Amino acid sequence: MAPDAAGAAEGIAGAMQQLVSGAGLATCYQPIAALGRRELFGYEALTRGPAGTPFEQPSAMFAMARELGLDVALEITCARLAIARFAALGLPGYVAINFSGQCIERLGHRAGRALGFLTEYGIAPGRIVIELTEHDRIVDPPEFKHRLHELRALGIMLALDDFGDGHSSLRLWAELAPQFVKIDKYFVHGLASDPARFQCVKALVNLGEVFGTRLVAEGIESEAELLIIRDLGIELGQGFFVGPPEESPPTRAPERVTAALGSQQIAVYPETVKMPMHHNSVGKLVLRAPTLRRQDTNNRAVEIFAAHPDLHAVAILEDDRPIGILNRHRFMDRYAQQYYRELYGKRSCTAFMNDKPLCFERSAPIDALTAALTDSDQRYLVDGLVVTEGGRYLGLASGESVVRAVAEIRVEAARYANPLTFLPGNIPVSEHIARLLASGVSFTACYTDLNQFKPYNDQYGYWKGDQMIKLAARCISQACDPLRDFLGHVGGDDFIVLFQAPDWAARCRDIIETFNVSAPNLFNAADRERGGIMAEDRQGRPAFFALTTLSIGAVRVHPGRYRSHEDVASAAAAAKREAKHRGAGLFELQESAAVPMAEERPTV
Numbered sequence: 001m002a003p004d005a006a007g008a009a010e011g012i013a014g015a016m017q018q019l020v021s022g023a024g025l026a027t028c029y030q031p032i033a034a035l036g037r038r039e040l041f042g043y044e045a046l047t048r049g050p051a052g053t054p055f056e057q058p059s060a061m062f063a064m065a066r067e068l069g070l071d072v073a074l075e076i077t078c079a080r081l082a083i084a085r086f087a088a089l090g091l092p093g094y095v096a097i098n099f100s101g102q103c104i105e106r107l108g109h110r111a112g113r114a115l116g117f118l119t120e121y122g123i124a125p126g127r128i129v130i131e132l133t134e135h136d137r138i139v140d141p142p143e144f145k146h147r148l149h150e151l152r153a154l155g156i157m158l159a160l161d162d163f164g165d166g167h168s169s170l171r172l173w174a175e176l177a178p179q180f181v182k183i184d185k186y187f188v189h190g191l192a193s194d195p196a197r198f199q200c201v202k203a204l205v206n207l208g209e210v211f212g213t214r215l216v217a218e219g220i221e222s223e224a225e226l227l228i229i230r231d232l233g234i235e236l237g238q239g240f241f242v243g244p245p246e247e248s249p250p251t252r253a254p255e256r257v258t259a260a261l262g263s264q265q266i267a268v269y270p271e272t273v274k275m276p277m278h279h280n281s282v283g284k285l286v287l288r289a290p291t292l293r294r295q296d297t298n299n300r301a302v303e304i305f306a307a308h309p310d311l312h313a314v315a316i317l318e319d320d321r322p323i324g325i326l327n328r329h330r331f332m333d334r335y336a337q338q339y340y341r342e343l344y345g346k347r348s349c350t351a352f353m354n355d356k357p358l359c360f361e362r363s364a365p366i367d368a369l370t371a372a373l374t375d376s377d378q379r380y381l382v383d384g385l386v387v388t389e390g391g392r393y394l395g396l397a398s399g400e401s402v403v404r405a406v407a408e409i410r411v412e413a414a415r416y417a418n419p420l421t422f423l424p425g426n427i428p429v430s431e432h433i434a435r436l437l438a439s440g441v442s443f444t445a446c447y448t449d450l451n452q453f454k455p456y457n458d459q460y461g462y463w464k465g466d467q468m469i470k471l472a473a474r475c476i477s478q479a480c481d482p483l484r485d486f487l488g489h490v491g492g493d494d495f496i497v498l499f500q501a502p503d504w505a506a507r508c509r510d511i512i513e514t515f516n517v518s519a520p521n522l523f524n525a526a527d528r529e530r531g532g533i534m535a536e537d538r539q540g541r542p543a544f545f546a547l548t549t550l551s552i553g554a555v556r557v558h559p560g561r562y563r564s565h566e567d568v569a570s571a572a573a574a575a576k577r578e579a580k581h582r583g584a585g586l587f588e589l590q591e592s593a594a595v596p597m598a599e600e601r602p603t604v
Contacts, residue, residue, distance in 0.1 A: 013068060015053075019061065020073045024050035027082045028245035029091065032216060032238045033253050035230045038261045040253050042094030044131070044238065045082035046245050075103040083128075087121035092251055096129040096159060104130065105147050126155035129180060132172075133161050145176050159216070163204070173211060181208065185219020185239070192224035192483075195270045205232050223260045224483050227267035265500040266439045268432070268486050271417065271424040282369065283362035285397035285405055286387045292316045292349045294323065299345040301326055302335060312398050315386050316353050322386045322393050324353030329382070358385040362394055366405045418489035420466055421473040429488035429496055433565035436498060440559045444504040445568050447553045447576035448476060448511070450493040451583065455535035455545040460522075468522055468548060469493050475515040475550075479507040496572065508552045508586045515550040523547060551579040555589040 019025060029043035049055035055064065065071040079097045086095045130151065148158060159180035160173055164187055173181060183204055187197050201217070208215045217229045220239030229237050242257055243249060290304050292314050304314055305328055316324040331352055334340055344351065360368065369385070381399035388394055418425050424432075436443050450472060457465035469492075476495055480487050484500040485507075501507060520528050527533045528547070537543040553575025555568070562568045571589055579587035 012064065015055070016065060016068055016070055019049065019055065019065075020070055020077055022077050022081055025078065025081055026247060027078070027085050028247055029086070029249045030238060030245040031243035031249055031253065032096070032236055033242045033257055035226075035235060035237050035261055038253060038258045040093055040251065041236050042096065042127075042129070043086070043091055043249060044096040045086065045098075047078040047082070071100065072103045072106050075099055083123055084121050087123050089248065091249070094127050094129050095123070096131050098131045098133045098161065100133050104132065104151070124155070129157045129159050131159045131161040131182070132178070142175060148176070162218075164200070173207070173213070177211070179214060180216055180236075181213050182216040182218050188217050188219040188225055188229070188239070189221060191228055191270075192222065192267075193270055198228070198270050202232060205234060223256070224267065226257065226260055227263070227483065228269065230261060231267045264439070264441045265484050266435055266441060268482065268484065271428050280366055281362060282360045282364045282366060282387055282397065284366065285401045286362065286395035287397060289396045290314065291393060292326065294318050294348065294350055296349050297346050298335070298349050298351070299341070301331060301349045305332060313383050313396060315357070315393055315396060316350060317393050320392045322357055322359055322388065324350060324355045325357040325383050325386060326353045327383045354383055357383065359388050360385055362387050362389050369402050369406050418491070421470060421489045423473060423487055423489035423495075425488065426490050429486070429490060430565045432486045432488075432498055433568050436557070437562065437565065437568070441500065442556070442558050444499040445555050445557055445572040446497040446499060446504070446508060447572040448472065448495040448497065449551050449576050449580050451549045451551055451580060452532075452545045453493045453548055455533060456548050459533050459535045464522060468519065471518055471522065472515055472550060475518065476511050478514070479511045496569070504554070505586065508554065512550050512552060512585060519548050551576065551582070552586045553577065553579040553589065554586060
């Protein structure tokens with residue numbers, strides 16, 4: 001080794017030895033909140049290296065320590081300093097200390113002596129949580145569990161850190177049975193607007209219930225994330241919204257945290273488009289049918305069609321792979337022509353086949369068949385398609401079955417999310433009303449409708465009608481508090497808003513005013529000038545219709561007033577009908593008004 005390099009290495013080793021002795025190290029504490037109690041549960045101790053040096057960040061410091069074989073010694077020093085300062089500050093609750101698997105094994109061998117420093121400062125072992133970090137993979141979880149036995153016998157608890165990232169795995173969770181699992185911040189950050197992350201965290205909540213584990217959500221950075229974590233039933237939360245790491249942290253939860261957690265309002269969960277999953281593949285449509293080979297004649301095709309009168313087409317194969325499809329009606333029309341049998345009967349059946357058949361693997365989602373419905377070559381609707389498995393022929397699917405299956409999927413999907421506005425549909429609306437009723441919170445259900453929309457849609461066409469509906473969606477969405485108000489599109493020009501915001505009436509008036517000012521821009525100049533359009537009424541007679549406006553019917557929902565989401569939807573629909581009858585504006589259904597009968601209820 002060159003002298004300069006050797007000198008640098010010695011300098012690094014010396015600096016690391018200084019760190020192992022504790023010189024230059026600082027400990028910060030990040031608060032962990034007990035969400036249900038609206039107070040601090042404890043703190044995570046985080047070590048920082050000397051400021052302004054390459055070792056300031058713990059990742060760089062521990063990486064170099066591992067290279068020099070000093071990582072376990074450094075971890076123990078960091079833990080000793082964390083416990084000592086925690087005691088000196090008189091911080092309440094629990095203290096969580098990060099340890100690698102290798103360090104835990106070292107402590108496990110001589111727990112009584114190695115952990116002596118934990119009790120030197122008057123901190124009971126039952127207030128200490130060891131967080132298993134991802135520095136080392138645990139190769140043998142059962143053996144590792146055995147080595148934890150001594151630590152647990154002292155009352156020290158275990159947390160599995162950064163679950164969902166690195167080496168933290170479901171296997172470790174099951175075999176080590178930690179008291180705590182910390183959900184990695186990746187899944188928590190952006191939770192309020194990311195349906196996929198929300199579903200992941202929701203699944204972890206279910207696992208926590210199965211294993212009897214207390215969950216800690218890391219990386220909470222906003223009130224929206226905090227409320228969703230609370231409403232999912234996660235007990236503990238950590239992140240910059242709860243509090244940043246500090247050398248002298250507060251002993252109480254910040255007011256913004258206690259105020260948010262004290263709110264009786266429930267969070268609005270991010271919604272996702274859900275597709276029906278059962279039997280949702282092309283394999284569902286497979287019709288087992290005889291086939292033709294390239295060398296088979298047209299006369300053989302006639303025999304197959306005669307033996308199978310319901311068969312719409314026959315696939316033509318070469319080495320079990322489809323090379324074409326022969327449509328029954330086109331082929332038989334040709335065959336019925338004079339002299340066709342004599343001229344073509346003994347020729348190859350490939351002469352009149354469609355040599356570009358539409359082929360789909362049996363595992364393909366049914367929704368992928370939309371291509372068959374929108375292709376400019378409408379032979380595919382008549383011929384149907386060929387279903388394959390691994391590229392080899394499996395069967396046929398008729399055009400009729402394709403149309404029916406795609407339509408069913410679209411209808412089912414629309415119940416979850418409206419395909420025009422992508423807002424939640426009937427089922428998510430019903431689920432959110434049920435959550436509101438179960439929580440016992442007061443809210444306002446508003447049903448919106450467009451006045452004189454049908455004449456506009458008939459006169460200007462469906463494309464312009466869609467523009468009008470999307471305008472309504474934008475106006476309503478802009479007036480909602482995304483943290484507390486739920487907006488759903490339940491079909492056509494009907495929207496439902498579930499307001500928790502106390503100023504719901506002002507928001508409704510803003511919606512009406514904004515829409516009524518903007519909607520005339522979707523009419524042509526002449527119609528704007530005359531204030532409406534001439535169109536046919538429901539009896540087919542010419543009539544004048546005013547410009548499209550927006551009405552809102554509202555019903556206040558107090559605890560115990562309504563039993564089910566159907567009752568709430570019925571009352572909101574009654575309010576909407578009255579608002580529409582009055583022509584425009586906001587109408588609130590009073591509590592003394594009768595709830596509509598079941599047969600009057602909208603589909604929500």
